[in-house]
Amino acid sequence: MDGDKQPRSLLKLVAAGALAIGLGAGSYGIASAAGGSSATTTGTTATPSASQPWGGQRSDETPLTGDMLAKVRAAAVAKVGSGATVVRVETDADGHAPYEAHVIEQDGTPATVYVDKQFAVVSVETRMR
Secondary structure, eight states, rough: HHHHHHHHHHHHHHHHHHHHHHHHHHHHHHHHTTTTTOSTOOOOOOOOOOTTTTSSTTTTTTTOHHHHHHHHHHHHHHHTTTTTTEEEEEEEESSSSSEEEEEEEESSSEEEEEEEHHHEEEEEEEEOO
């Protein structure tokens, strides 16, 4: 009878281990999803698309609002032309400048306009379509 108990104990141990691994993997998946992987215009994904060649909003960059948004947007449009479409305006976490505006130029070319704290354009990075 002792021989019967060992296989059952081993089976219970293996089942408990599989359950623990499954719960851990499931918890990680839920936490990752809660951390943000939305593909909306205000999402946090970095996956590029045709309408957002830069990807979505990054978690280490903050969307601008109010007067600051208006000033950075105006500086970007003045630099790339009034026919440009401003897609997103935010802080820049990559160190090019304090702010950046993601735009689609009138000819369809995606660009990032980097703007300093005095709302002067520092540089424009154009991306291939």
